[in-house]
Amino acid sequence: APVCSIDLFPTILAATGTPQPADRPIDGISLLDHLKSGGDSALAERDLFWHFPHYRHAPGPYSIIRRGDWKLIKFWEGITELYHLGDDLGETHNLAETMPEKVDELETALLARLKADGAKLPRPNPDFKAEN
Structure with a gap:
């Protein structure tokens, strides 16, 4: 764990x-x-969460859930990525399109945790004008 x-x-x-x-x-x-125990005692399995609702870092706001070997990254203004870290530690093979059930499971857990924590969700600024 x-x-x-x-x-x-x-x-x-x-x-x-x-x-x-x-x-x-x-x-x-x-x-x-x-x-x-010198690392011999087992650690409890648990979900881990990260939430970055701000626009300071590219590619914009995102949230993450890690459950076992699974990692889901929800980009609030773009795609969702899904990785199996046991097989793909470098996160090079996005499985989101081929495993929609796993995406739904993890995204549901992520959104429930954000709601339970009262997390602020990202909101686009309608007055923002990107500079080229």
Whole structure:
């Protein structure tokens, strides 16, 4: 299972014996048992999410879900990409057109998480004029 920077906070809390705050959700998981075991203990499978709703980076706003070996990238103003990282770590073969059911499954989970988190979704600026 992948490890993410969101796991640092709960790991530090566990290492110091500090309880997690009860007044807010913590997305990460503690890696303390995994580290103490030398990497022999299994990590829980979980979905990972990234959300970039702004227009600062090309190719515009996008959101990502990673579930197991599957990674879906939803470009809010363009295509959706689907990769099986177990077979294609370099993300060179977009499977979105050939696997619409997997796209639907992952996009549904992604949108549900964004809604549950109250995430701001990108909105085009009708007054924006691209400069050539």
